[in-house]
Amino acid sequence: NAGVMQNPRHLVRRRGQEARLRCSPMKGHSHVYWYRQLPEEGLKFMVYLQKENIIDESGMPKERFSAEFPKEGPSILRIQQVVRGDSAAYFCASSPKRGLNTEAFFGQGTRLTVV
């Protein structure tokens, strides 16, 4: 059973370009979470999705950021018109269900560098 797979591991974008980050959850997991880790900081929650639904996007910036988790395929975090401040590590986590005693498993992250 493969773990949470994120790609690419490293992504370099010029200011103004689009960044597309992918996350394939563990097999059997239908809940996906995206977190952002800025330099010298802990992880900050961005968005929580289930298949075809955004459950909680309270941590997402209001502009330029969007996320989806389609019925088929990986979850995508999309950042339009990237700026230098978007440079960070973006982590995806998945869990099998919401509720008691569930654990979120993290991917290795995508490190985005905006130049």
Add this chain to the structure above:
Amino acid sequence: AQSVTQLDSQVPVFEEAPVELRCNYSSSVSVYLFWYVQYPNQGLQLLLKYLSGSTLVESINGFEAEFNKSQTSFHLRKPSVHISDTAEYFCAVSPLSGSARQLTFGSGTQLTVLP
């Protein structure tokens, strides 16, 4: 809302010495408590967690943490550290109830084990 405070951003310690990484939290509701470890250029791995029951929880590699409800703390300890324990350690909490399961992370403690 929850918040997590890790009081020490850097903890250098000599090999085979004991170590304690401090974590305090604030929450208006009951929470689960976690410690995650992040090795360089890797994702987060769950080290141990407190869900219920015994307030002392242990990991397979010798770490332990004790939940102290009155002091709202969940300090991580190891009686004798190894070079391979060098990593960043994150304390996190998650509410038991609510519409989404989210982890609130502390800012992390960099543990450096010196030979």
